[in-house]
Amino acid sequence: MIDLIPRHNSPSSGLLGQRRPLGVVGGMGSLATAHFLEVLARKSRVERDQDHIPFIALSVPSISDRSQAISIGSDAPLRQILERAYWLEKAGCGAIAIPCNTAHFWASAIKQALSVKLINMVEITRQAINDSRGNEIHNLRSIALGTSASMQHPLYVQPNENGFGNDFFRSLNELQSEAVKIIADVKSGNIKNAHAHLMQVIQSARSFDPDLIILSCSELSAISGDLGDDNDIVDPINILADRCIDWWMAESQSLPGHLADRP
């Protein structure tokens, strides 16, 4: 029966059919990629394996450090991210998701370069905040915790627009320094420490009574446990999974006979 399978099919050929899978640019970092795929599976709320969203995750993690590149004005990661996104596009993916907030520093260039849709995590998170709060993010008292680059070039909100008191900025710098340490702990596998540390930082952040705390690094999402269920927490990875599911549902419904490849 093995001989029935054409061995050297192009990766972009028949297997994927008309239903183009989601492409995931992974490796920024690897744990965050796995966490995103787990959230995607959990949120899909289907009964059978066969009904889950098809995806290709390409995790070739030799991408230059995003935060460091931004701090020195280098675009090296953009080129490497685009190589991977093009690979996924060529392999037949119908949309691209990048479960890394800092990579979205280059989201406009990536979006412009792709012929398929980029499900832009920062854009959809800002939109989700607007939709759920009836107000734009910069009008809310928001604290974003992420990589050091996200302090210099905030993805979600400029901290000086937050409406906190004068003492806040020193504290914000301290919170941010702690977040950077937590992210490094996650990347090197100290998960239990990192989780406990994140809970402390969130408690400190909550002492300022913010409207929102945004987990603006996917490593923080990866170790956040049930934190994302709290009303004051915004987890962009959760929102990215929701929008990927929306995209897949819309794609599936637009195809005639979209259930045809079910076994």
Place this chain on the structure above:
Amino acid sequence: MIDLIPRHNSPSSGLLGQRRPLGVVGGMGSLATAHFLEVLARKSRVERDQDHIPFIALSVPSISDRSQAISIGSDAPLRQILERAYWLEKAGCGAIAIPCNTAHFWASAIKQALSVKLINMVEITRQAINDSRGNEIHNLRSIALGTSASMQHPLYVQPNENGFGNDFFRSLNELQSEAVKIIADVKSGNIKNAHAHLMQVIQSARSFDPDLIILSCSELSAISGDLGDDNDIVDPINILADRCIDWWMAESQSLPGHLADRP
């Protein structure tokens, strides 16, 4: 700078270079795939994103139900699994991992059909048990919990070789029925229920004082929490991740200038 990237590279071209990534046949099920990738990231014990194992995970989950196929003597899933494994081979992967125990019913045929290495989860688990216990699995008092197919055609151990008492087989059937319900719960997203239920089943299994309890379905691994750390629990997904890391380390060391593509 976007123009610098050759847009329509073949997926098997330059990006992956000499260091062929791990290929992961996913979607059996999707949560189990994500869990395997998480274990792989956690076990890699590296400091930086860039040092993690590169992989391509292909999750096109429209593969016929493995357990059902085995029960009716159908090989339909083999063809579908091979399509995906060939795709990964063609895309440039250097070895294939399949984080699904039941799929290993066809492991010999898959191994024979591939030109790259299959990291055979059942084979390496049996070997790991032998290495750690100094005894082959069929000489140990082992309880394997998995899909219904794994009762009819056990992957790891024939239950009648376990050396348990006469009353045991009725109880084993009950434990196995509960395991099948847990797996269905995981597949349909009832994770918290499934975890609590698994803990009850493990407690019941332990009342027979087995040497080993084998989580012989990757959905059980996905919700097992820290259970795999216990001495009497064998989690094949953990062992698969270990051997994938061993494979990657050996591959990397065999290449001249294997650090050349670090940023």
